[in-house]
Structure formats: structure tokens, C-alpha cells
Amino acid sequence: MSKVPYKIYLTEDEIPENYYNIRADMLNKPDPLLNPATKQAITKEELEAVFCSELVDQELDNTNRYIPIPEEIREIYKMYRPSPVVRAYNLEKKLNTPAKIYYKFEGNNTSGSHKLNSAIAQIYYAKKQGLKKVTTETGAGQWGTALAIACSLFDMDLEVFMVKSSYEQKPFRKNIIKVFGGEVIPSPSDTTEVGRKILAENPNTSGSLGCAISEAVEVASMDPNSRYVLGSVLNQVVLHQSIIGLESKIALEKYGEYPDIVIGCAGGGSNLGGLIAPFISDNIKGTRDSKIIAVEPASCPSLTRGKFVYDYCDTGKITPLAKMYTLGSGFIPAANHSGGLRYHGMSPIISKLYHDGYMDAVSYAQSKVFEAAIMFAKTETILPAPESAHAIRAAIDEALKCKETGEEKTILFGLTGTGYFDMLAYESYLEGTMEDYIPSDEDLKLDLVGEL
Numbered sequence: 001m002s003k004v005p006y007k008i009y010l011t012e013d014e015i016p017e018n019y020y021n022i023r024a025d026m027l028n029k030p031d032p033l034l035n036p037a038t039k040q041a042i043t044k045e046e047l048e049a050v051f052c053s054e055l056v057d058q059e060l061d062n063t064n065r066y067i068p069i070p071e072e073i074r075e076i077y078k079m080y081r082p083s084p085v086v087r088a089y090n091l092e093k094k095l096n097t098p099a100k101i102y103y104k105f106e107g108n109n110t111s112g113s114h115k116l117n118s119a120i121a122q123i124y125y126a127k128k129q130g131l132k133k134v135t136t137e138t139g140a141g142q143w144g145t146a147l148a149i150a151c152s153l154f155d156m157d158l159e160v161f162m163v164k165s166s167y168e169q170k171p172f173r174k175n176i177i178k179v180f181g182g183e184v185i186p187s188p189s190d191t192t193e194v195g196r197k198i199l200a201e202n203p204n205t206s207g208s209l210g211c212a213i214s215e216a217v218e219v220a221s222m223d224p225n226s227r228y229v230l231g232s233v234l235n236q237v238v239l240h241q242s243i244i245g246l247e248s249k250i251a252l253e254k255y256g257e258y259p260d261i262v263i264g265c266a267g268g269g270s271n272l273g274g275l276i277a278p279f280i281s282d283n284i285k286g287t288r289d290s291k292i293i294a295v296e297p298a299s300c301p302s303l304t305r306g307k308f309v310y311d312y313c314d315t316g317k318i319t320p321l322a323k324m325y326t327l328g329s330g331f332i333p334a335a336n337h338s339g340g341l342r343y344h345g346m347s348p349i350i351s352k353l354y355h356d357g358y359m360d361a362v363s364y365a366q367s368k369v370f371e372a373a374i375m376f377a378k379t380e381t382i383l384p385a386p387e388s389a390h391a392i393r394a395a396i397d398e399a400l401k402c403k404e405t406g407e408e409k410t411i412l413f414g415l416t417g418t419g420y421f422d423m424l425a426y427e428s429y430l431e432g433t434m435e436d437y438i439p440s441d442e443d444l445k446l447d448l449v450g451e452l
Ligand SMILES: Cc1ncc(COP(=O)(O)O)c(C=O)c1O
Pocket: 113, 114, 139, 140, 141, 142, 143, 231, 232, 233, 265, 266, 267, 268, 269, 270, 271, 272, 339, 340, 341, 385, 387, 388, 416, 417, 418
């Protein structure tokens, strides 16, 4: 077999023709979303008030293993896919590890992250249904940016509720969303009933994804031509992101490689769910035994310190209830530079897989994460998004363990995006002003009381 190149590229024809639905192969399916009023499994009709019909079908589909990717979506994917699997030769050298480190790089598009994969799919289906507008939330701004690009491609109106701390910390992100035609509102805002309520209770809040979701859902539910779209957590988003794992598997197979360890950062769980899907499927079938690791911030440790219970997906408690690892929908994580990982809950698919013992989870304080980000930037020359750097941290630590044991393990991690809009975060790390806030047990306990 020839030497593995730095970058393994597939051809455009090799872009998968189907999304892979991991739920079809899960022995225990994720628990259904519940209607918060009746506490019964939510029906297709109820969900269609919020999401467009084909996405509702995908949300509820626990049986079809493969969902065809419409040709129009594949054509748009060709503008930036297939994304490369890169062999991190320089990082391996720096670490002096016998491990082989690969990363799937999803930052090579204008939006700068994997979020575009699902944005294109969701807007395609919304347009097909004849809808005129979508509303959403965004934390770090990556999802809002991706959605603005997708909306401009399909000529769809967009209203984005952006977590206030990111709106203030990342003015350039907000401007990109505007360039592509999206309207951006800092959340919580006084433009919605739920926003006004949150502000009345907590006037100085810097916001959270949970608040912004409440506002976006409220606006969409007022207009029959609008629907709400979400960039993570939902089954449909994990489904769209399966393209990451499918492409990775094909690329590695070309060189006879298969990962012993697969690592992804976890905010709402979409990139992780997509990256690991084809590999965890082999684990479930018993044909392989890769170690799967979810990496989260110590300031928002849903998997490692949360509870596996039914909870609201938003702070204003207007969304359905999801059975997931959660810190409580009232939990507002401390300001952290990984806005995309500041979510109280976790995808029900990831939650179930974790609960059933199919994966491990670790958490890191942000200064350890930035240390890894800078080592990665200096060796591999890509400036990673702080969210993605969580996966880098864990990959480095696994590679260092291999150095100790002498094992030549193959590690694959998801490099979900670039960090060029996160320079204030890098600055605070470099200047030594970065703080590592880790919630106490008491902080977490208080937020769960009466929530669940
Ligand atoms: C670059 C990047 N990586 C990861 C995430 C986390 O999202 P998810 O867990 O849905 O992949 C985000 C979310 O905004 C992001 O912007």
C-alpha cells in the first residue's frame, strides 16, 4: 500500500448518495420527543407546526437505514465537498507518538464549519414545501452563518437570534450573516414574549442557546409561511451530518485504515453523531471495537455531569421534551469561548448511545483546550475553532498515551471548523487572562431542582 498522503480527497462522484440513519441500527432506539402538555410522544402533525414535513419524517424515522440525498443537495455539496481527511504528520512528529492521527476537516467552506451540511439540507426541504422564511438561534455564529449561506442559495428569508455574548464578542460573524441577507437579533431580546420574560427575570443575562431557541421558535410559530430550523441536537441534523463519517470511512479504506479511536467535540452532538455513525454501527454489529470519545467543555458538562432525563430543549420551555443528558434547561453556562458547546442538553441519539455504553465522554477546561489549539495551529497550520479544539485536546492526549505504551493506534478526530473569528479568545489565552470556570455540584444541583 502506498504512503498515506497528507490529504485524502475523494472525487465529487464519491460524495455519498444517501445519509446514514444510525437509529436503524441502534438496538435501543432513542426515546421519543414528548409533547410538554400531554407528556405523550409527539405526533407528526404536532411537529409539522414547527418543522417542515420532510424534516419531520426524518426526525421520526427510526427504521430506514439510508435516506437518499436529493440530487440538488449533492450538487450544492460539490461546491465544498468532499472534505479532506488529513494525516496530521506534523502533529505526530511534534508529539513523537507512534499513533497515526487523522482529522476530517470540515472548515473548508465560507461558513467555516460542518454546519453548512445540515443548513443546505434543511433549507432545500423548506423551499420544496413552499415556505418563505426560517428562524433560528446561533451561538458561536457558525450555524447562523451556514444558514444564511443556504438561505441565500435558495432565496429564503432568515431571522437569526444570536446569543447576546457572541453578538457582542463576534461582530464579524454577525456581519457575515447580514452579507448573505440574514437578519440578526441579539438574544434575549424584547422582540418576543419569551425574550421579554427572560429579560425581566434576569436583565443582565448574556444569553444562551436555550434562550435563543425559545425566541426563534416563538417567531416561527406566529407565521404559517415560516418554520424553525435547528443546527444541532435533533435526529435530522445528526442524520445530515452522517456525510462526515461516511466520507471519512471511504477515504480511510482507500489506504487500508480503520480508526481505533474516533473523537468529536460535543455541543448538541451533531458533528459527533455524524462522524461516529458508520464506525459505531460496526461496533454495534460487533465487527469492530473502536473507542468513541465525546469531548465537552468543563463549564458545560452535559454528558459527564448531567442527568439522563426528559427536559426541555430551550430555556423558555416552549419546545418538546427530549430524553437526553442535560444540566437542566434553566442552566446558563458560564461565558466560555466555545459558544457552540454552551448548550444544556445533548442529542437524544448521542445520549442513548452514551447511556448504553457505546461511547466515552471527557471534559476539559478551556485553557487546556487552547493549549492544544495552539500546538495544532503551529504544527498543522490551521487555526482551529475553539469548539473543534476540544477534539484536538483529546486526540493529543490519546496520542500521548500511545507514546507511553508504544501502541501504534489509529486516531480519527473531527476538525469541525476554523477559528478566524475567535481571535478575542486566542488573545485572552495568549495574554493569560483566560478563566477556567467549572460549575460546582451545588451550581448543577440548584439548576436541576424543579426542572425535570
Ligand atoms: C465549529 C463548531 N464545532 C462544533 C460545534 C458543536 O455543535 P455540534 O455538537 O452540533 O456539532 C459548533 C456549534 O456551533 C461549531 O460551531
